[in-house]
Amino acid sequence: MSKLPxxxxxxxxxxxxxxxxxxxxxxxxxxxxxxxxxxxxxVNGILGVLKEDLFDISSExxxxxxxxxxxxxxxxxxxxxKLKSDGNSADYERIIEVFKAHGIxxxxxxxxxxxxDTADKINKLAASSGYDxxxxxxxxTIDNDLACTDHCPGYGSVAxxxxxxxxxxxxxxxxxxxxxxxxxxxxxxxxxxxIAAASGLASREAQxxxxxxxxxxxxxxxxxxxxxxxxxxxxxxxxxIVAGEGLKNDKNEYITADAGGFGKxxxxxxxxxxxxxxxxxxxxxxxxxxxxFNKLGTNQRCAMHFASLTDVNEAYLCGQxxxxxxxxxxxxxxxxxxxxxxxxxxxxxxxxxxxxVANGExxxxxxxxxxxxxxxxxxxxxxxxxxVQGQAPVxxxxxxxxxxxxxxxxxxxxxxxxxxx
Amino acid sequence: MSKLPxxxxxxxxxxxxxxxxxxxxxxxxxxxxxxxxxxxxxVNGILGVLKEDLFDISSExxxxxxxxxxxxxxxxxxxxxKLKSDGNSADYERIIEVFKAHGIxxxxxxxxxxxxDTADKINKLAASSGYDxxxxxxxxTIDNDLACTDHCPGYGSVAxxxxxxxxxxxxxxxxxxxxxxxxxxxxxxxxxxxIAAASGLASREAQxxxxxxxxxxxxxxxxxxxxxxxxxxxxxxxxxIVAGEGLKNDKNEYITADAGGFGKxxxxxxxxxxxxxxxxxxxxxxxxxxxxFNKLGTNQRCAMHFASLTDVNEAYLCGQxxxxxxxxxxxxxxxxxxxxxxxxxxxxxxxxxxxxVANGExxxxxxxxxxxxxxxxxxxxxxxxxxVQGQAPVxxxxxxxxxxxxxxxxxxxxxxxxxxx
Numbered sequence: 040m041s042k043l044p045x046x047x048x049x050x051x052x053x054x055x056x057x058x059x060x061x062x063x064x065x066x067x068x069x070x071x072x073x074x075x076x077x078x079x080x081x082v083n084g085i086l087g088v089l090k091e092d093l094f095d096i097s098s099e100x101x102x103x104x105x106x107x108x109x110x111x112x113x114x115x116x117x118x119x120x121k122l123k124s125d126g127n128s129a130d131y132e133r134i135i136e137v138f139k140a141h142g143i144x145x146x147x148x149x150x151x152x153x154x155x156d157t158a159d160k161i162n163k164l165a166a167s168s169g170y171d172x173x174x175x176x177x178x179x180t181i182d183n184d185l186a187c188t189d190h191c192p193g194y195g196s197v198a199x200x201x202x203x204x205x206x207x208x209x210x211x212x213x214x215x216x217x218x219x220x221x222x223x224x225x226x227x228x229x230x231x232x233x234i235a236a237a238s239g240l241a242s243r244e245a246q247x248x249x250x251x252x253x254x255x256x257x258x259x260x261x262x263x264x265x266x267x268x269x270x271x272x273x274x275x276x277x278x279x280i281v282a283g284e285g286l287k288n289d290k291n292e293y294i295t296a297d298a299g300g301f302g303k304x305x306x307x308x309x310x311x312x313x314x315x316x317x318x319x320x321x322x323x324x325x326x327x328x329x330x331x332f333n334k335l336g337t338n339q340r341c342a343m344h345f346a347s348l349t350d351v352n353e354a355y356l357c358g359q360x361x362x363x364x365x366x367x368x369x370x371x372x373x374x375x376x377x378x379x380x381x382x383x384x385x386x387x388x389x390x391x392x393x394x395x396v397a398n399g400e401x402x403x404x405x406x407x408x409x410x411x412x413x414x415x416x417x418x419x420x421x422x423x424x425x426x427v428q429g430q431a432p433v434x435x436x437x438x439x440x441x442x443x444x445x446x447x448x449x450x451x452x453x454x455x456x457x458x459x460x
Numbered sequence: 461m462s463k464l465p466x467x468x469x470x471x472x473x474x475x476x477x478x479x480x481x482x483x484x485x486x487x488x489x490x491x492x493x494x495x496x497x498x499x500x501x502x503v504n505g506i507l508g509v510l511k512e513d514l515f516d517i518s519s520e521x522x523x524x525x526x527x528x529x530x531x532x533x534x535x536x537x538x539x540x541x542k543l544k545s546d547g548n549s550a551d552y553e554r555i556i557e558v559f560k561a562h563g564i565x566x567x568x569x570x571x572x573x574x575x576x577d578t579a580d581k582i583n584k585l586a587a588s589s590g591y592d593x594x595x596x597x598x599x600x601t602i603d604n605d606l607a608c609t610d611h612c613p614g615y616g617s618v619a620x621x622x623x624x625x626x627x628x629x630x631x632x633x634x635x636x637x638x639x640x641x642x643x644x645x646x647x648x649x650x651x652x653x654x655i656a657a658a659s660g661l662a663s664r665e666a667q668x669x670x671x672x673x674x675x676x677x678x679x680x681x682x683x684x685x686x687x688x689x690x691x692x693x694x695x696x697x698x699x700x701i702v703a704g705e706g707l708k709n710d711k712n713e714y715i716t717a718d719a720g721g722f723g724k725x726x727x728x729x730x731x732x733x734x735x736x737x738x739x740x741x742x743x744x745x746x747x748x749x750x751x752x753f754n755k756l757g758t759n760q761r762c763a764m765h766f767a768s769l770t771d772v773n774e775a776y777l778c779g780q781x782x783x784x785x786x787x788x789x790x791x792x793x794x795x796x797x798x799x800x801x802x803x804x805x806x807x808x809x810x811x812x813x814x815x816x817v818a819n820g821e822x823x824x825x826x827x828x829x830x831x832x833x834x835x836x837x838x839x840x841x842x843x844x845x846x847x848v849q850g851q852a853p854v855x856x857x858x859x860x861x862x863x864x865x866x867x868x869x870x871x872x873x874x875x876x877x878x879x880x881x
Contacts, residue, residue: 112631203861208758
């Protein structure tokens with residue numbers, strides 16, 4: 040076994056188009072540094088650590104590792120498992136035990152604020168128990184709601200895709216408005232309207248879709264919806280709406296929540312869906328025009344075929360910088376993206392404490408939303424425009440479809456007893 | 461007014477990614493022929509003819525006309541209006557009257573079998589009333605269900621997009637299967653499973669999505685679904701399903717139909733939706749795994765950002781050939797696509813009688829569907845693979861998003877009394 044410290048990289052939560060690009064940045068930078076032993080991946084995030092389901096990424100084909108830059112979703116697997124806490128530190132102790140057993144002294148966790156919280160707690164337990172461990176966060180979320188960073192890797196690509204889908208489906212509505220008068224495009228965003236807002240970039244002229252954008256930051260009202268739709272319909276004969284899945288009423292309750300047995304994930308987040316159906320019903324009943332809806336679902340967060348090159352590159356940079364800073368002695372930090380002042384877009388990186396990211400949430404600023412609460416302002420356009428720039432390379436196979444990385448993920452031998460959880 | 465005959469081009473039914481490419485082929489070929497006067501467009505298809513809402517496409521900017529090749533949906537407008545028939549020929553007489561009033565002697569109609577029926581009837585009325593008119597059909601439908609042609613312009617692009625979406629969202633399911641175990645991708649296809657079947661191209665290896673494909677050609681059964689899902693789940697721990705919107709039970713009834721006031725279009729077709737929800741409910745209840753769904757909706761038929769170049773070019777060719785044949789004396793025909801025999805894909809065109817197309821419908825051949833009725837065979841793969849080849853050019857603006865054609869569509873002066881319908 041190498042005497043150099045090993046590192047472990049894991050992914051958590053909902054995948055994105057570019058999280059693999061961040062992981063690629065971690066792996067390639069670590070390998071090239073000459074300062075680390077093996078790069079382990081944990082299958083399905085922290086679950087894989089608990090189960091000791093690890094594989095040696097550094098022994099995978101360098102070509103496949105590089106192909107991670109153009110592979111959507113989470114190639115080493117993700118999860119939504121919430122570690123036990125509140126006085127029970129068994130999960131955290133198990134993690135340290137697994138790290139110890141495999142000589143892992145660097146942990147890189149790509150995820151959102153729940154993941155940064157996890158990384159922070161692991162870090163603190165390691166410190167208090169005298170285990171030499173560096174924990175670094177790599178930002179990831181299509182929701183763009185992480186504190187301390189100008190924007191999040193994953194957002195630029197979903198922004199580009201959703202805006203393009205609104206533009207394209209808007210043309211469809213324009214063609215068929217005499218029967219299919221209203222189209223609703225439901226997009227993700229549980230608490231923040233960043234994704235819905237990005238679609239506003241598609242409306243270059245007033246008559247262009249989307250005509251109405253509903254974001255969770257603005258309390259949803261049936262009366263307002265009906266009045267908005269009537270206005271747009273009388274002006275343009277057609278109505279194209281983008282709605283965030285997390286719309287809430289004036290009591291801050293989701294206007295819909297899945298009532299079934301799978302209604303909440305293990306973090307207690309409600310599993311949303313159905314906003315589009317609710318809007319469709321209201322519009323057909325109260326306005327008397329036919330409405331239909333498109334729900335892109337997970338396809339919006341993995342549309343590698345039309346990803347933002349800016350996003351892919353920044354995601355890689357975040358992974359790279361996390362390793363560079365860790366090897367230079369930083370610990371307990373997440374890499375952040377910093378937008379330089381001025382008209383020309385430039386983005387550099389900085390660091391924020393994991394705990395600061397864990398406890399924050401960034402919703403749309405009030406001045407990014409128009410006065411009527413149903414569209415965006417030029418400030419939002421200026422914010423998002425640079426993030427959607429450039430087309431990430433797509434490698435096409437003989438069958439005409441994209442080719443993504445295939446990792447072998449051959450599990451290493453387990454050395455610890457099985458962990459019950 | 462020019463003494464040369466004018467032509468009219470119109471689009472009908474659900475838009476596609478490439479119908480504008482066909483229209484571009486009609487316009488450019490007509491203009492370049494030197495044998496026609498003006499090229500009129502009818503705003504919103506045959507509705508625009510009835511209303512005398514016509515505009516002179518040939519006076520639009522040549523640059524914008526050319527940009528139609530990379531513009532999705534129907535730039536001159538479409539409709540779902542069914543002409544009155546059954547003893548009442550008022551609509552048809554009005555159409556001839558409008559054609560006469562504007563010196564229109566060539567009518568090019570891009571659409572599906574309903575449109576070919578319409579064009580055929582207009583043609584026959586013109587002949588019986590002694591009006592000199594040539595009616596030609598240009599095939600268009602994402603459903604790929606037109607008779608007499610190997611495939612239909614519009615299908616290759618939706619096939620490429622849906623297969624890619626299945627591949628990408630399949631990676632997402634692969635990453636998060638420990639909580640989000642099953643994903644259902646609902647795709648279009650009222651009576652034919654061509655679109656759902658195309659997604660099968662994404663499964664290069666057995667563990668790849670989609671694991672199960674449900675097509676309207678196979679009677680849907682809850683027991684079979686549950687058994688299929690359990691099998692796939694036990695084998696791969698995750699389940700990715702593609703389902704056509706038009707699934708029917710063993711009594712040939714749609715398993716869902718919108719019960720609202722907008723449940724049928726004017727051709728009497730049920731407006732479908734909800735197949736994915738039904739499957740999700742069954743799977744969560746009967747298999748006990750969490751399921752989610754993506755419904756691409758109209759976005760699948762206008763995804764110009766990832767269109768098949770083969771499809772775009774063949775669509776143009778159909779428009780071009782329709783004009784060439786019309787000017788050479790053909791009448792009452794639709795251009796068809798003919799696949800040359802042999803291993804190397806080559807496609808030429810031929811002609812079919814409008815009435816033959818109007819009365820036909822082409823569903824998936826039995827040997828394109830596997831014995832279990834839940835996936836495709838290599839015959840289907842061989843059929844669809846050539847159709848998805850090549851990336852159609854995408855022009856990107858300063859804002860990072862696609863730029864599509866903008867036609868002015870300035871209406872010409874009406875010369876007839878208003879028509880009540």
